[in-house]
Amino acid sequence: MPASVGSGNPRSRRTREVRRHLLVYSGLIPFLVIAVFPIFWMAITALKQEPDLYRMDVVPFWFHLPPTWKNFDFLFHRTFYVDWIVNTMSISFWVSAITLLTAVPAGYALARLRLPFAENLGIGIFMTYLVPAIILFIPLARVVSTLGLQDMWWALVAVYPTFTIPFCTWLLMGFFKTVPFEIEEAAMIDGCGQLGALLRVVLPVSWPGLITSVIFSFTLSMQDFLYSLAFVSISEQKPVPLGVATELIRGDVYFWGSLMAGALLVGVPVAIVYNLFLDKFISGITGAAVK
Amino acid sequence: MTDPRPVPSAVTVDRRDFIRVTGAGVAGATLLTMLEARQAPAQLRGTGLRMLKWSHFVPAYDAWFDDFAKKWGDANGVKVRVDHIPHLELPARYAAEFAAGAGHDLIYFVGQILTGQYYRNLVDLSDVAEGLGKKYGAWMENAKSAGQVGGRWYGVPDFYIAIPVLWRKDLFDSVGLGAPTTWEDLRKAARLLKPKGHPTGMQFSHCNDANHNWRALMYCFGVKETDPSGQNILIDSKEMREALRFAKAIYDEGMTPEVFSWDDASDNRFLASGVGSWIHDAISAFRTTQDTNPKVFEHTYCLPEAAGPAGLRWNVGEPNVWAIWKFSKNVPAAKEFIQHIANNQKEAMEASRGYNMPFLREQYKKPMPGLGNDSKLGVLQEQDKITAFFGHPGPMTPPAQEVLTTFIVPDMFTRVARGANIEETMKWGVGEIRRIYTKHKAS
Numbered sequence: 001m002p003a004s005v006g007s008g009n010p011r012s013r014r015t016r017e018v019r020r021h022l023l024v025y026s027g028l029i030p031f032l033v034i035a036v037f038p039i040f041w042m043a044i045t046a047l048k049q050e051p052d053l054y055r056m057d058v059v060p061f062w063f064h065l066p067p068t069w070k071n072f073d074f075l076f077h078r079t080f081y082v083d084w085i086v087n088t089m090s091i092s093f094w095v096s097a098i099t100l101l102t103a104v105p106a107g108y109a110l111a112r113l114r115l116p117f118a119e120n121l122g123i124g125i126f127m128t129y130l131v132p133a134i135i136l137f138i139p140l141a142r143v144v145s146t147l148g149l150q151d152m153w154w155a156l157v158a159v160y161p162t163f164t165i166p167f168c169t170w171l172l173m174g175f176f177k178t179v180p181f182e183i184e185e186a187a188m189i190d191g192c193g194q195l196g197a198l199l200r201v202v203l204p205v206s207w208p209g210l211i212t213s214v215i216f217s218f219t220l221s222m223q224d225f226l227y228s229l230a231f232v233s234i235s236e237q238k239p240v241p242l243g244v245a246t247e248l249i250r251g252d253v254y255f256w257g258s259l260m261a262g263a264l265l266v267g268v269p270v271a272i273v274y275n276l277f278l279d280k281f282i283s284g285i286t287g288a289a290v291k
Numbered sequence: 292m293t294d295p296r297p298v299p300s301a302v303t304v305d306r307r308d309f310i311r312v313t314g315a316g317v318a319g320a321t322l323l324t325m326l327e328a329r330q331a332p333a334q335l336r337g338t339g340l341r342m343l344k345w346s347h348f349v350p351a352y353d354a355w356f357d358d359f360a361k362k363w364g365d366a367n368g369v370k371v372r373v374d375h376i377p378h379l380e381l382p383a384r385y386a387a388e389f390a391a392g393a394g395h396d397l398i399y400f401v402g403q404i405l406t407g408q409y410y411r412n413l414v415d416l417s418d419v420a421e422g423l424g425k426k427y428g429a430w431m432e433n434a435k436s437a438g439q440v441g442g443r444w445y446g447v448p449d450f451y452i453a454i455p456v457l458w459r460k461d462l463f464d465s466v467g468l469g470a471p472t473t474w475e476d477l478r479k480a481a482r483l484l485k486p487k488g489h490p491t492g493m494q495f496s497h498c499n500d501a502n503h504n505w506r507a508l509m510y511c512f513g514v515k516e517t518d519p520s521g522q523n524i525l526i527d528s529k530e531m532r533e534a535l536r537f538a539k540a541i542y543d544e545g546m547t548p549e550v551f552s553w554d555d556a557s558d559n560r561f562l563a564s565g566v567g568s569w570i571h572d573a574i575s576a577f578r579t580t581q582d583t584n585p586k587v588f589e590h591t592y593c594l595p596e597a598a599g600p601a602g603l604r605w606n607v608g609e610p611n612v613w614a615i616w617k618f619s620k621n622v623p624a625a626k627e628f629i630q631h632i633a634n635n636q637k638e639a640m641e642a643s644r645g646y647n648m649p650f651l652r653e654q655y656k657k658p659m660p661g662l663g664n665d666s667k668l669g670v671l672q673e674q675d676k677i678t679a680f681f682g683h684p685g686p687m688t689p690p691a692q693e694v695l696t697t698f699i700v701p702d703m704f705t706r707v708a709r710g711a712n713i714e715e716t717m718k719w720g721v722g723e724i725r726r727i728y729t730k731h732k733a734s
Binding site for chain 2: 254
């Protein structure tokens, strides 16, 4: 058989390659449009003048009056937006830290210590994640009040771990199961105790799982609305989702431009950070899913 | 001739007389100044007062209110803090405060009137409400159901929001129609203007406006939700069936399917965009149009309410009510503040650009602030005569409240507009309402 039959000539190979790419990318375009459209919409709405938003006789996907920074100006100078961002970041940081400190030992114990009923206990812990906030916020109100944290963002640091810890424990439990027992045993032969093996061997190789837990804790904390609504009513103590929704929506009057500006400024950086850790995130999720 | 008048002798004032006279003078002057300034009792000094309100539809009103509250606090030595959240989020917050037994000193119900639900945990405000009633020529009759439970006042009505018809005169003129006065006029306008690109719209969805608008249509058609006692359901009637039939017709002839996804703000945008021929909404839509599309605003007019087939006109208002938790840390200051804002109703109504409609009779003296000098909104100055609230003609009881918050009435209209059989819809809706009333009776 001539060699050219199997591999084809370079031109036809390139053509096939181009065609394959075109096919793949044209298949991806609808998903890309769906993913990017909300960001595009947020951006143009944030930059539109108010009368431009209310025109129904023109195509709404572009500007028909000159763009304006007025909505951003309103957000930064007439609301507590900067405080909201600081609060959101502080809450997410503390919740992630508490979650890691709790979920790592819990997940490790359930996955590696061969405890009786560990599997069922793991399922039981995960089940608590499924209890909706609408049921929990009333009893938690009493807890928050007893702790003296009402109307402070610290209340949310106390409350959010109730849903981040179960989820991350479950996630890490699955991930720790994928770490071979042999490397932990090797560490113990070299003189490590159980804790030393966890800290020096298991955690370093579980890096993607830890990153995934942090990302989940961070985003779960950032997207809550109900708990923050129930426990924080002081403007300068609110996190971003509550702040923009409660201060920029007034009954049937919506400050669309500033709302979109507020969402854009928080959403885009988070998307970029997600992308930076995308590989770790995927391996964290898939690693946990193997066993 | 000698002068018969007695010669004045030198006046002698001893120390005690001096102290008594000047003391009385100073005390009298202080009292007069306090009354003039309407100052609160001295025991309020050094205390704090936290209140929770909704984010008012007119943002300038919140700015005014916050400043007003602060000034009152400064004058009385009370550290005042006002928190605002959207009206639909208030019930969740109150549930949390109730569970915790801690929270704001002074709270506020709007739309969803929870006086009947929480009254056991609210301070009896009969002294405040009855005092204001006497001072300002009595409360509107239906104000009582917003504030009273068992004849005692656990809430003090502040104001209500009128929800009139806002219509485009230029568009009505273009199809040869005069100013609308009845629902039939509105239906005709929608039928003629929809083909010209100017449909109408009322929300067929789960939002406050849907609850008000369809109830207004119902009451104008003679529908009674309950009897005056609020205990017996009367919605299962031929009038209700007629209202549903009319709504279906007006949807088919004059609306587009977007109304199924509308929220409270959609009709504002619809009018302000210049597309809508008429809407049924609070005057915030009027103000939004004024601010964003002056050309459309120029042709926008207000009808307090359209009349039903038998000439009935009932506008469904959205009540706003003050209340005080029993666990409030500063009941005296909270009571004092309620009276202070009621005493300054004119200023408040002006700040709300005519939005805050009073519950007290005497406050309907013309010209009313924000409305009296407005050539288009002046018609709302007699709104008290045609205003009803949910549960009409019964009071706003807890089951009536639950029927409101579960959107059963808008769902009935939505089902019919989407093509469901009227009898089947009635069976479903009345069944749901009965279930709620039975549950409340059992508890």
